[in-house]
Structures are given as structure tokens and as C-alpha cells.
Amino acid sequence: MPFWNSNHSRRYFSRFSDSIICTLRRESKIDAGIACFHNHTGTRSSLPPPPPHRLDQSEVWFVKVVCTVCFRFSPSLDIFHSNYFSKNLTPTIAFNVIRCIGTFINNPHLAFNFFQFTKNNLKLFHCFATYDFLLRSLCQMGIHDLAKLVYEYMRVDGYSPDSSCLGFLVSSFAHIGEFDVAKEFLVQALSSENVEVSPQVYNNLLSLLVKGNRVAEAVCFFRVHILSSKNCNVDTFTFNIVIRALCGAREVDKAFEFFNGMGRFNCLPNLMTYNILINGLCRVGEVDRGRELLREIQSGNGFHPDVVTYTSMISGYSKLGNMEAALNIFDEMINCGTKPNLFTFNVLINGFVKKGDMASALNMHEKMRFLGCIPDVVTFTSLLDGYCRSGQVDQGLKLWDEMNVKNLYPNVYTFAILINALCKENRINEARDLLRQLKSRGDIVPRPFIYNPVIDGFCKAGNIDEANVIVAEMAEKRCNPDKLTYTILIIGHCVKGRMLEAISIFNKMLAVGCAPDAITVNSLINCLLKAGMPNEAFKIMQTASEDLKLDMPSLRRTIPFKTNMDITVAV
Structure with a gap:
């Protein structure tokens, strides 16, 4: 059984260590006191210490004694000024002590204090494993300020983090928003000939920068530090991160600059690269340019368009209201043997609904079922929206009931569409019933646009008290009234002569x-x-x-x- 996990061993060693500590207090008898069970001798060297080796029995006991002394005398570690510790504490012993304190005693602060004391006061030259362990344990415990200090000590001792340690540091600091520190770590590694930087390290940093809405910063770092470094072997995946970020920021032309420059770094675009660019072009309304890229893929690049490629094109044309072109792409997709997915059908159905072509939307819904694609809440919400737009609210209510039968729970937009349609037909009480259903849905975070039509309906009907009840329900759901809500309430109270309210x-x-x-x-x-x-x-x-x-x-x-x-x- 491990030493620290045995209650008997703890009690025995506690009594045993008490006698050791008493001996340690008598400085003149230190050597005799510890040498009774420890015959280890240490030597100093100006060379970097070797990696930790397997401890022999006397070293294991010495590690346990040092851990106990640390724990008993913390926060002061002055007892380690003794000549015995100074002579016999080796990098391997220190590593095992620090690991024991950090892991089994679970006290990373004490582990750091022991590390710092032995380095500064005993002039111990720690091994790389100690630095690696401290950096990881401190970051995992959220003590990043001490981790950065350990990193600086490591640099002073002439160590550089390996690719694994570097990747951990960069990711850890980036995840807490310390992007400048993360970039500093990576820049120092890129400027060193002794550090091999894995693509995963800078790819992860770029991804986290983009996720943190720091697209310009990510692009600048990629251009200035990664592309210009001899230590970086950029690949297509790296380019895709930057191209996707720029397309997401609607800077498609800048994305194409990197796309056109991939060849200079021996990188070739893959299908994902083309899909990202096509989607980016369609998002900014340049669908015809996206179609040119589609033709480029089809002309022969070693790969073929997939469902993502075609669906992006269909979505682009649907947003422009060009459903004829969207259908042509859909037919081309089928003829090429690419099976449409749920998102493809939802895009087409929604496009027809927005166009006011409910018949085509229902036809696509039937084709969807025929091809074995099961409709989801988005499908039903689009169809319900189509019925409500065409004044067929009762058909929309039937769809609502069908959703409940199929255990498809309406989302926030399903509620909003049907409530708004009912209010337009002055069916306020039915809309009010839907709000009561919404009240019981803990999985939905409601928005003011759901409540506003009903509040407006009751205010116009002169039922200000019910409108105020709905506002109270909004507060219960942590939905704050917006400008329109307040305006409706102000006018409603004025019309009823409740001016002070x-x-x-x-x-x-x-x-x-x-x-x-x-x-x-x-x-x-x-x-x-x-x-x-x-x-x-x-x-x-x-x-x-x-x-x-x-x-x-x-x-x-x-x-x-x-x-x-x-x-x-x-x-």
C-alpha cells in the first residue's frame, strides 16, 4: 500500500518523524540524526542534472522525511538551511518531493515554495522534470502567476519547454484570456533553434484567438510570426483556421489572399478550404463567385464536392431569394450521387417559406420524408412560419400539435412565430395560453419579442392588469423588457388614464x-x-x-x- 494512503503508516511515520524533527532542531547533531536511516550522499555539478532515476529505499525514506518537514514547518522552510540538506538534496530527490507535495498532499503552493527555497537558498539546480511538473500542476490549479514565474526560472536555468510542455502552457494561458502571455511563450520558442514547435501548438493558439473574437490579432500573429519562422511547418489545417476566421468576419477578399499564397509554403487547399471559402462568399451574397469555386472543384483537384459544398451554395441562393438556382444546385447534387442532409432540406424549406411559396415548401417536406430524412424542430418551425405568413394559423396550430405528438419540443422561435400570428388575428387568449406553456419550459430562455405582441394585445384591449401580470412573468423567467415593451406599457397606461403609472x-x-x-x-x-x-x-x-x-x-x-x-x- 502506498505510504501516504496507509493510516497505520501515517501514524508510525508521524511518531518517527517527530524524533527526526527534534534532531533537526539541534543543528550540531543533524548528520547523526538523519544518517541513522539514510546513507545517501550528493554531489554538485555545473552540468544540467540528468532526468530523475528510480529511487532506492534510502532515497524513498529521505523524500518522505523532507515532505513531512515541509508540511510541519510550512510556510517557513528555514530548517532546510542545515548542512545536511544542502549536501544531500539532489535534483532527483527534489523532483520527487515536489511531486509528492503537489500530488499526494495536494498543496501546489507549498511545492512551489520548496522549489523556490531550494533554488534560491540552497542553489539547487533543478531538473527539467521538476519544471515541467510545476508548470502543469500550477496551471491546472489556476495559479498562473506562479506558473509564469516558474517558466522564467526555467529560462534562467537554460531550459526550453519541449513541444508538449509548450503546447500545454500556450493552451492554458490562452484559455484564461492571457493571450499576450501565450503568444510570448510561442514567440520565444519560435526564435529558439533548440525547440521543436508542433503545428498543434500554434494551430490551437490561432483557434483560441479566433474563438475569443480576436480575428485581427490571430491573422497578424500568423502572418508576422508563424509564416516567417523557420521553426514552423505550416500546413493546410493552419491556413484553414485563418481563412475560416476571415470568412467568419466577412473579410472574404483577405481570406483569398492567404488562399492564393498557400502554394508558396508547399500547401495545397483541400475540400475543407474550398467549403470554407464557398460558405464565406455565400454569406456576403457573392454566390456566383462561390459557384465558380464549385466548378473549380468539379474540374478535378483530387476531390469532389460533398453535402457541405452543395448546401452552402443552396443556402446562398435561398438567402438571395433565387429559389430556382437553389433547386438547380439541389438537383445537381442528387444527380452527382450526394445525399442531402437535414440541414439541406431545412434551408430549402425555409427559402420557399420566405419566398411565400408554401406549396413548394410542403413538396420539399414530402421529398425529405421520402428520402428518409426525419424532420426536426427547425423543419416544423419553418413550415409553421409559412402557414402563419399565408394566414393559415389553424394549420399552424395543427403542426404545433403534431410536434407535441412526435415529442419535438418547440423552440423560442416556434413560440414567437405562433404567438405573433395569433395576436395579429386578435386571438389574444390563445396567445396567452402559449405563454403559460412557455412559463413551464425551463429549457428555454425567452426573449422580449415573444411577450411584446401579447402585452400589446392586452393593452389595446384595455386589460392593463393582465399586461402587468405578463411583465411579472417575464421577470420570473429573467427576461428583461426591451424598449418596445416599455413603450407599449407606457402608451397602454396613458390610454387608460393611469398617467402616474x-x-x-x-x-x-x-x-x-x-x-x-x-x-x-x-x-x-x-x-x-x-x-x-x-x-x-x-x-x-x-x-x-x-x-x-x-x-x-x-x-x-x-x-x-x-x-x-x-x-x-x-x-
Whole structure:
């Protein structure tokens, strides 16, 4: 059984170590005190210490004694100033002590303190394994400031991290947002002839920079440090990361600059490269350029378009409303033997719905089922949207019921589409029932655009109290009202003559940092004037002009101000 996992061993060694510690306190008897069970002798060398070797029995006991002394006397480690420790503590012993403290005692701070003490006070030259272990354990525990200090000690001792250690450091610091430190590690490695930098290291850093919305920074680092380094063997995967980032940022022309320059670094684009560029072109509406790339793939590059290639093209044409071209690509896809997937059909169905061609959308839905592709919540949401757009709300409700039968749970957009359609047909109570269903859905984070049509419907119907209940439900779901919600409530309360409540809602709107626009302010001021409340109207206008910086010249002419604003002014 391992030493530290045995209760009997702990009790025995605790009693045994107490006698050792007493001996250590008598400096003159240190050698005799520890030598009773430890015959190890150490030597110093100016050469880097060798990798840790397998410990013999006396070294194992010495490691246990040192760990116990560290634990008992922490945070002070002055006891290790003794000549015995200075002579007999070797890099291998130190490594095992640090590993034991960090792993079994689970105290990385103490492990670091022991490392720092032995390095600075005992002038111990630690082995690479010690640095590697400390760097990893400190980062894993989230103690990155000490890890950076260990890295600096390592550099002073003439060590450079190997590819594995470097990759861990770069990834660890990048994950906590310390991108500058991560880049510094990598730049130092790239400038050293002794460090072999694996492509995974800089590929991971580039990916994390892009994920952190630092696309320009990623592109600059790639261009300045990676492409210009002799230590980097960039590959197609590296180029794809940068090209994808630029396409995602809608900078497709810059992406093509790297695409055209791949040959200079002995890299050839693969199908993923073309798919990224085609998708990027389609996103910015340059679908015809995307089609040229599709033809380039088909002309013979050792690979063929796949479902991603074709679906990107279909999506591009669908967004432009060119469903004829989208269908042509779809037919070409089928004829080439590429099977469309769920996303392909959803793109086409949604495109037809947006075009107002419900018949073609339903036809594509049937073809989808015929080819064995099972519709999902996105499919049903698009079809439901199509029915609601064409005024067939009852058909939409049937789809809603079918979804529930198939255990396809409506998402936030399914709720929003159907609720909005019901409100447009003045079926407010049915829309209200859907909101009650939404209240029980803990997996959906609702948005104000779901509630606003129902709140507006009840306000127009004069049922302000129910509108306020819905606003309270929004708060329960942690959905904050937006500008439109507040405007609807303000006007609704004004129409019912509840002017003070309308002013209170306006003030709350300002308090939560939701800045009203000119429509909201104009509506409230006009209602206050009609209600014979020019003083309050003036205060609102003053707030809008001075605090919100809204230009209200027409209202200044409308309000008949007098010197004493406490006197009610007739309108």
C-alpha cells in the first residue's frame, strides 16, 4: 500500500518523524540524526542534472522525511538551511518531493515554495522534470502567476519547454484570456533553434484567438510570426483556421489572399478550404463567385464536392431569394450521387417559406420524408412560419400539435412565430395560453419579442392588469423588457388614464439603462398634454433633451410653459 494512503503508516511515520524533527532542531547533531536511516550522499555539478532515476529505499525514506518537514514547518522552510540538506538534496530527490507535495498532499503552493527555497537558498539546480511538473500542476490549479514565474526560472536555468510542455502552457494561458502571455511563450520558442514547435501548438493558439473574437490579432500573429519562422511547418489545417476566421468576419477578399499564397509554403487547399471559402462568399451574397469555386472543384483537384459544398451554395441562393438556382444546385447534387442532409432540406424549406411559396415548401417536406430524412424542430418551425405568413394559423396550430405528438419540443422561435400570428388575428387568449406553456419550459430562455405582441394585445384591449401580470412573468423567467415593451406599457397606461403609472414606467426604463427613443418620449409627452399635465410633460421633455440628448423642437413649441410651473396650464 502506498505510504501516504496507509493510516497505520501515517501514524508510525508521524511518531518517527517527530524524533527526526527534534534532531533537526539541534543543528550540531543533524548528520547523526538523519544518517541513522539514510546513507545517501550528493554531489554538485555545473552540468544540467540528468532526468530523475528510480529511487532506492534510502532515497524513498529521505523524500518522505523532507515532505513531512515541509508540511510541519510550512510556510517557513528555514530548517532546510542545515548542512545536511544542502549536501544531500539532489535534483532527483527534489523532483520527487515536489511531486509528492503537489500530488499526494495536494498543496501546489507549498511545492512551489520548496522549489523556490531550494533554488534560491540552497542553489539547487533543478531538473527539467521538476519544471515541467510545476508548470502543469500550477496551471491546472489556476495559479498562473506562479506558473509564469516558474517558466522564467526555467529560462534562467537554460531550459526550453519541449513541444508538449509548450503546447500545454500556450493552451492554458490562452484559455484564461492571457493571450499576450501565450503568444510570448510561442514567440520565444519560435526564435529558439533548440525547440521543436508542433503545428498543434500554434494551430490551437490561432483557434483560441479566433474563438475569443480576436480575428485581427490571430491573422497578424500568423502572418508576422508563424509564416516567417523557420521553426514552423505550416500546413493546410493552419491556413484553414485563418481563412475560416476571415470568412467568419466577412473579410472574404483577405481570406483569398492567404488562399492564393498557400502554394508558396508547399500547401495545397483541400475540400475543407474550398467549403470554407464557398460558405464565406455565400454569406456576403457573392454566390456566383462561390459557384465558380464549385466548378473549380468539379474540374478535378483530387476531390469532389460533398453535402457541405452543395448546401452552402443552396443556402446562398435561398438567402438571395433565387429559389430556382437553389433547386438547380439541389438537383445537381442528387444527380452527382450526394445525399442531402437535414440541414439541406431545412434551408430549402425555409427559402420557399420566405419566398411565400408554401406549396413548394410542403413538396420539399414530402421529398425529405421520402428520402428518409426525419424532420426536426427547425423543419416544423419553418413550415409553421409559412402557414402563419399565408394566414393559415389553424394549420399552424395543427403542426404545433403534431410536434407535441412526435415529442419535438418547440423552440423560442416556434413560440414567437405562433404567438405573433395569433395576436395579429386578435386571438389574444390563445396567445396567452402559449405563454403559460412557455412559463413551464425551463429549457428555454425567452426573449422580449415573444411577450411584446401579447402585452400589446392586452393593452389595446384595455386589460392593463393582465399586461402587468405578463411583465411579472417575464421577470420570473429573467427576461428583461426591451424598449418596445416599455413603450407599449407606457402608451397602454396613458390610454387608460393611469398617467402616474406611465411616468413610473418611464422612470424605471431610465433606471435600468434602457434608453427610450423619440417615439416613446413623444408618445408620453403627448398623452400627458392631453391629460392636462404640462408640468409633468415639461419634466419628461427636459429629461429627454438634457439627459438623453434627444432633439425635441416640435414639443417645445407645443407645451405652453409659464414661469411658475406648479400652476396647472390648460391645454
